[in-house]
Amino acid sequence: MTKYVMNVGLEQTNNAMSKAKTDVTYFASHNLDYQPINFPTLKSRRKRILDSKKIIREKLKDFHSNDIFLIQTPTYLGRFFTSMLLKTLQQKQVKTIAFVHDIDDLRFKRREPWKNNQYEVKFYNNFDVVIVSNSNMAKFFRKNGYKGKIAILGIFDYLVEEIEWQFPIKKKVNVINFAGNLKKSEFLWQLNPKYYSLDLFGNISEEQLKKLKLNVKYEGSFNPNEIVNKVRSGYGLVWDGNSRFPTNDDRLLNYERVNDPHKVSLYLTSGIPVLIWEKAALAPFILKNNVGKTISSLDDIYTVISHITDAQFLQMQQNAEILSKKLRTGFYTENAIKNAEKLLEGE
Template sequence: MSYFNIQSINNTAGGKAFAASKPIADTIKTLSTLGSIDMGSIDSLPNLLGRKVISYGSLANYFKQVGSGDTIFVQYPLYISYPAFLQVVYYLRFVKRCKLVFIIHDVNSLRIDPTVGLGGMGHTNNTQRSLRNELRILKLASGILVPTDAMRKFIENTNKVSAKVIVFGLYEHLADSLDVPTFKNQRTMIFAGNLDKSSFLSKLNHSTFHYEIYGNEPSMFTLPENLDYRGSFPSDELSAQFSGGFGLVWDGSSVDGISGVMGAYLRYNSPFKASMFLASGIPVVVWKNAAIADFVSQHRLGITVNSLAEAESAIKQITDEQYAELTASVRSFGLQLRQGAQFKKALEDVLTFA
């Protein structure tokens, strides 16, 4: 039996420095330790009806090296049309008779506001219909890897899947160096990411707390002058800019909790920026209702709060000794993320069932 990996490229980031490609690149690197063959991006495979469907000949040619009983790891979602995605899955499952293991990075119908636009498989302007389409695909899996227990429960309870659903925890953040930095206590919150999707920053104009901001300058609003904007850096250079404090894992438009589509999605997913901060030795600030909040608290990886005002107050009260204890836990866990330990264990588990 052989292992293969398929993926597609999410172009919604617009080529910005904070690309969403590292989580996929890291999982591919870990899969290669199993001998998995990376088949690359299938974005160019749809070739009929305005690139909405795939000819049978193209499918057969693309997957000609795949044999019956082989295992295909699918980096989910694939950013091709829903009909094309269904074709790929049906061909591999029923023609090639392969086992399909989905590695869930996002369930787009849960995270994208249909009024803004839904890009990707299963997406219509009706959120429930889009979700049904996505779940229809997931139901064909032999095994599913998800980042949180909340997402596991959602998929199992909503979809009645027969596949084993395994939780891998926070996304791995592989690094050549296994030396996780040590930082001193600083009353700082670091935020890095897509600033246009982070309009809560505009509400911090009266805050006296030190916020360190990284990312492309937002086009939808102006950053308040009291925020310390440091510019944009490629993901592999970003952590070198940090000098201590806490990494802020926040989304949406409110500083008093998280609401709307993004708030709802944080109840299911594991934001990759949390892994980035922890692998860099930085403890995190997480919304109390986020899917990763209990994990952060139990493993002493940061603090969980209801609002940014609460976070500011809590950080001001943390002593140097308490911060040193926090960062010791963070460095230990960050080393696991750099080695991909959690994900490797989840892979071993899912392959015993798939």
């Protein structure tokens, strides 16, 4: 039996999309002896239809019955390509594991009426096992028609290449770090921080730069390997959506009810505590491991951090450093894949 992991050649950018999948490929291959199979990106629908059969035949030529193929989804190769890939794997009697990074039909508002949550989730019935981020996502899968076996990740790991490692300053300071796509994070410009400073990391527009308020500082855009040493103090903020308050129609914030935001892993790998929405799927993980606090809205930030003592902050920081080692070495990825393999064997 040979184990393979699908690696799609996504463009390396200063964001989490390619980072998370690259890390899974690395930990699966280095920790668990999976062989990476590189697939090219197929940007046009025409190319996907014309080239799919040829590419799949070439990539799967050495696959045999009872081999294992770990496929990270969404593949962004198109539904036509992915369907043909799975059909070929089934014909070869290869066992398949889906490692789910995102549920795009839930994450983005689709225009086509046939693209709904049940359609995307039921598609995963073509896999033998799925690895989902957390128990909330597992419940979502069950509710929307998935009938197969489920393994749970817990939190995304975060590989850091060999650099001079620096944990943050061991002192409580009222600094809030936010890393992400600043262009879509309009809620940041609704804040008026008086009693804390807000440090921003990521892509920003010229117009947004001109709107920076007192106590708000733009720190720059860095690749995922560099930024862990740029976040040096305070807390990491996890929030998404259109407003500093949660609303029922805020699709992006409500997505955090089932999703594991990759920025949580960034902050914890950097060794800083996290501030996260109280209804986020990862909120129980943060509280259980004592590596942060929950907030009901962004207006809660100062109230929450002002009630944290120096000793409490240092304890959360110490706990974050312990988690950091696990995240940097692929602890959660390795465990989830091992559990998925046991499910394949019927355990």
